[in-house]
Amino acid sequence: MQENESTPVSVLIVEDDRVTRLSLSLAIERNSKLKLVSAFDSVQPALTWLETNSVDVLLTDLGLPDGSGLEIISACAQRYPECAILVLTLAKDDDTVFSCLRAGALGYLLKDARAMDIADNILRVMAGETPMSPEIARKVLAQIRGEKKIETTPGNITPTEDVLTRRQTEVLELIARGNSYVEIAGLLFISVATLQNHIKSIYRKLSVHSRGEAVFEAQRRGYFQPERREIERGDS
Secondary structure, three states, rough: OOOOOOOEEEEEEEEEHHHHHHHHHHHHHOOOOEEEEEOOHHHHHHHHHHHOOOOOOEOOOOOOOOHHHHHHHHHHHHOOOEEEEEEEOOOHHHHHHHHHHHHHEEEEOOOOOOOOOOHHHHHHHHHOOOOOOHEEEEEHHHHHHHHHOOOOOOOOOOOHOOOHHHHHHHHHHHHHHHHHHHHHHHHHHHHHHHHHHHHHHHHHHHHHOOOOHHHHHHHHHHOOOOOOOOOOOOOO
């Protein structure tokens, strides 16, 4: 995993189309802030590689010759929860989109995007943003707005240690709005390190592996709704 800002962001590509794979590889190699560590064209070699290697960013297709990219997403999210997973595909149907997000994907990009734009999105996700193609973002927003509100009461969350604190809920609300880690830390007057500790605790309490999955699960449990509210400051 990336250790400091001067260390290039390591990227793993899984894409079966040779032309697309080469185009992405070149875009990443030409960016001094990125480092291509490997590129595969199918599921099994990628899963084998992930058994002994970690990476900052996984960029994967879904429709692969020997299976689904969802297998790679799930395996990577479970083994390396800090890895940022981006899906690159032509699929736009709702079931596919949300299956990827719930499996651990953080961003969802369509293949019609330019390779250089995708390289820029990799840097955006490392800065704490959640890049999505506009069409996919609209689907996610529609799903969030359409989710049935679930009331959370002391009676239906029993283990005290599994209940999100007010600060953790605020963190998730800001993540849902698309704020970067640096922006969230500034808004809440805490350090980025403290913020990362909050996020790790959130993942543990909600049994999730990614920011997108955490937002979905917190909303499902009724911790917050998508409408904006004022963030109380000064409480850490």
